[in-house]
Amino acid sequence: MKRNLLIVVAILSAGCSSAPESRWYKGNLHTHSFWSDGDDFPETIAAWYVGEGYDFLAISDHNVIADAERWLGIARTHSRYQIYLSYSGESPQGWVESRETDDSVFVRLKKYEEYAGRFEKEGIFLMIRAEEVTTRFESKSVHINATNVAEYLEPLRGTSVVDVMQKNVDAILAQGERLNRPVMPHINHPNFNWGVRADELAQIDGERFFEVYNGHPSVNNEGDSLRMSMEKMWDVVNTIRLRNDKPLMFGIGTDDAHHFQEQAIGKANAGRGWVMVQAEALSAESIITAMEDGRFYASSGVVLSEISFDGTEVTVTVEAEEGVSYRIEFFGTMKGDELETVEILDPESGEFLAYRYSDEIGQLLQTDEGPVANYVLSGEEMFVRARVTSSTIKHNPNFSGEFERAWTQPVQPEKSTN
Numbered sequence: 001m002k003r004n005l006l007i008v009v010a011i012l013s014a015g016c017s018s019a020p021e022s023r024w025y026k027g028n029l030h031t032h033s034f035w036s037d038g039d040d041f042p043e044t045i046a047a048w049y050v051g052e053g054y055d056f057l058a059i060s061d062h063n064v065i066a067d068a069e070r071w072l073g074i075a076r077t078h079s080r081y082q083i084y085l086s087y088s089g090e091s092p093q094g095w096v097e098s099r100e101t102d103d104s105v106f107v108r109l110k111k112y113e114e115y116a117g118r119f120e121k122e123g124i125f126l127m128i129r130a131e132e133v134t135t136r137f138e139s140k141s142v143h144i145n146a147t148n149v150a151e152y153l154e155p156l157r158g159t160s161v162v163d164v165m166q167k168n169v170d171a172i173l174a175q176g177e178r179l180n181r182p183v184m185p186h187i188n189h190p191n192f193n194w195g196v197r198a199d200e201l202a203q204i205d206g207e208r209f210f211e212v213y214n215g216h217p218s219v220n221n222e223g224d225s226l227r228m229s230m231e232k233m234w235d236v237v238n239t240i241r242l243r244n245d246k247p248l249m250f251g252i253g254t255d256d257a258h259h260f261q262e263q264a265i266g267k268a269n270a271g272r273g274w275v276m277v278q279a280e281a282l283s284a285e286s287i288i289t290a291m292e293d294g295r296f297y298a299s300s301g302v303v304l305s306e307i308s309f310d311g312t313e314v315t316v317t318v319e320a321e322e323g324v325s326y327r328i329e330f331f332g333t334m335k336g337d338e339l340e341t342v343e344i345l346d347p348e349s350g351e352f353l354a355y356r357y358s359d360e361i362g363q364l365l366q367t368d369e370g371p372v373a374n375y376v377l378s379g380e381e382m383f384v385r386a387r388v389t390s391s392t393i394k395h396n397p398n399f400s401g402e403f404e405r406a407w408t409q410p411v412q413p414e415k416s417t418n
Contacts, residue, residue: 023279030214075104129149144187
């Protein structure tokens with residue numbers, strides 16, 4: 001897959017400004033290692049992303065920031081023992097610290113500062129410290145990534161899903177304010193265990209990001225026969241937010257990788273989803289600032305060479321590959337569309353599951369075949385976003401027949417000064 005890092009793009013969204021000296025950076029903000037429930041050492045994982053041409057990576061293990069002494073015990077009969085042997089054989093001499101017994105080996109997991117220092121190179125590759133703050137309300141899973149943390153964040157409980165999200169988002173933002181550093185929360189995989197509904201996500205203050213694409217096979221990106229997909233949720237959330245004078249929410253792509261030993265459908269593999277960020281420098285501050293300005297897109301394989309918005313017209317240009325066709329679709333909600341809801345009940349228990357929203361919310365506004373498309377806003381749209389679908393079947397897909405895609409951030413029509 002080609003990567004374009006030199007084209008200058010002005011993405012003017014939700015008040016952001018162009019960045020004439022910027023370039024594209026490819027990164028993943030959500031993945032896991034032996035520090036929680038991943039199946040490899042963080043150094044091996046970081047080396048994979050470096051080798052695959054990523055520019056930045058955040059290993060976001062559950063409720064840990066890799067700052068303590070931790071030893072991993074591995075039985076010689078366990079499959080992890082072969083992982084240890086590979087790790088030991090590929091590491092620099094003296095790097096691996098281990099002690100052995102008759103039937104096991106104990107390996108010290110390297111702290112973040114240790115393993116990050118092996119891979120970081122100014123302007124070339126950036127490691128960003130992160131934590132997946134993992135909590136719940138009753139049976140509902142609530143996971144929130146905290147990017148660029150400096151200190152461990154205790155997961156907080158609450159009186160509802162909304163209360164849990166708000167308390168944890170507030171705590172993440174408070175750490176950044178207290179330490180005078182950018183710390184960015186984003187809501188992970190709302191459809192995982194059907195934990196977060198659109199109407200709940202729309203209520204959160206201070207949160208600007210959620211995962212519109214996650215490469216884990218258990219997160220229900222596509223929804224099901226009763227509940228909406230992540231894309232539909234995105235449009236519903238932004239419709240509700242704009243009608244309540246809240247800012248747009250942006251969509252992130254991640255792989256949420258846990259499994260590095262076997263690539264297969266049904267495994268949570270690396271490389272399935274990522275973000276392309278147009279930033280002035282390869283630093284956590286610059287990356288987060290650009291994302292807060294909306295200067296990025298989510299991808300599961302498609303590379304864009306231009307995204308521009310001048311207040312009235314959106315232009316999307318694909319960095320086209322030979323022999324590949326593209327479809328560019330524009331979605332949005334019109335100002336007069338009704339936000340109608342119907343309660344969806346579990347067909348067996350009769351319990352409330354979610355709301356169904358009218359088809360006008362996030363409706364398809366325009367379709368173009370080819371690598372370039374323009375959409376001229378009439379001024380009646382609340383917001384417009386684009387989705388690009390390639391004719392290429394995705395390598396190591398999340399599900400059989402998955403095509404490569406990219407998602408641009410939503411934009412609002414320029415307000416009249418009359």
